[in-house]
Amino acid sequence: MAEVFEIDESDAQEEMFARNWTDGLPVVPPTKQRVEEMLSGAGLKPDEVLGEIRERSRYLTAEKAAINAVLAGCKPEYFPVVVAGLRALLTPAFNAHTALTSTGGAASCLVVSGPYAERIGMRSRLNVLGPGNRANMTIGRAVRLVAANFFGARTGEMDGSSIGHPGKLSMCLAEYDPPAPWEPLRVELGFSLESTTVTIMATEGPRQVANHLNPDPRGVLLTFAAAIRNPATYCVGKASQGLVILGHEHAQILHEASWSKHQIREFLVKESRISKDELAEWGVLAEKGSQHDFGPTADGRLPSIASVDDLFVITAGGAGAGWSAYIPVWAPTLHNRSVTVPVELPVVDAAPISAKVARLRELLASGLRSDGADLLVEVVAPRNLRFTLVIPTAACAECVMPSKVLRTVFGRHVEAELGSDWSFTIVDPRET
């Protein structure tokens, strides 16, 4: 159980700033009730361990994650995504101990792919990397607050960022599923179309990629290659991963020209290779005799992206003049790799739901009983109800409202009692 503090409500913000619980912006006071509601959003017990950073001897519990999610301003329904992001962060391949510490100043960039993103209102189109969407902003912020508050990743402690960037506050976006035959990120990574996944990458800030006039797919991709092989980027020529966000027009140009996503990746991996001489032209000296010395290569160039599988290509962003983005990772694959974890939604607890359904039935049936009718209710599938009207005599059939009208009335009450994600059907004997 986390330590409890009693603070003056009127001075709560200043108190939380004084305790160094924030990222420099105001936070929501993590009361016991808010934390319990957050935990219920993912169906987790407080003491469940989500993962660890072994080098720091710190094991993260669901309770500590939930407290930080409350601070960040998350709704309980966002918490399953936060949890998946944290499980990804704490997977050894991600190497959080170093990613959260390095002078390179990496953000913990989260890419959410799948239907749950839309269900909780995440943004995948206009301003996808910008501010204004609560789910995008607070999910990313919650993961960073855990890193700072629980794992000590803050200035003056174990975050050694020389410069850092604004994405370290929050960097979280939803993928907009691409048009067929292109597959969304989760499917490319081996998950089902119906699942929702969170991919974490330790990244520098995004580079906006502009190409407004060239309708040629190869021309568009060469512009991306120029962004990927920019000599000022630390990982250029050092075999790393990267994230390409294809905006609306660029995706359309490539899709209509029948480029597959694999072909796009192959092209970009090849065209982003760079020679030591090219790096030197821009003042950058390649490493010699140290960890990033890859020796001579067949074409005399160094790989900026380690392999075709190390470049992630997603579609997101709104229509405009021809904007996309490239997000380089902070370190070569030698030190850190992206990790993808599926979002696990809580199993609906049968008892409270059945109580709510029973209450709903009583509420709706009471209006029908005065007309001599009655109502049966069944849960026929997760979040799906079947109402059956019982009309014993032909005489009262005309007294009962037609099912078209009942649908509107029932819909209002179903949403109020159970939530907007429940659906239902009405079986009306007058229509059989």
Add this chain to the structure above:
Amino acid sequence: MTVQVLSPLFEGGAVAQLAFAPRREFVADDKLHLLVVENGKPKAKQLLGFLAEEIQRRLPVATIEVHSKPSAGRPIDADLVKMFAARSHLVISGLGD
């Protein structure tokens, strides 16, 4: 009016203080094994190699072994650490940039 809030911080306490390895005096006919662990960053090997040579001039170091980490960002394997500790009298490791 007051409100009760839960701490978001790590509460596991400080890591227990570890004891240093036993110290000993050096004598003229010692044949010490000096291990240098360089983290793979540019010029780490040169810098630590220079330090190792300076130590060899001042102490009875018979052998110098250099271990280059493949990644500055990842710790050395725990079993490797045990082997290094078993065969070394002195260890220099470098951190940072």
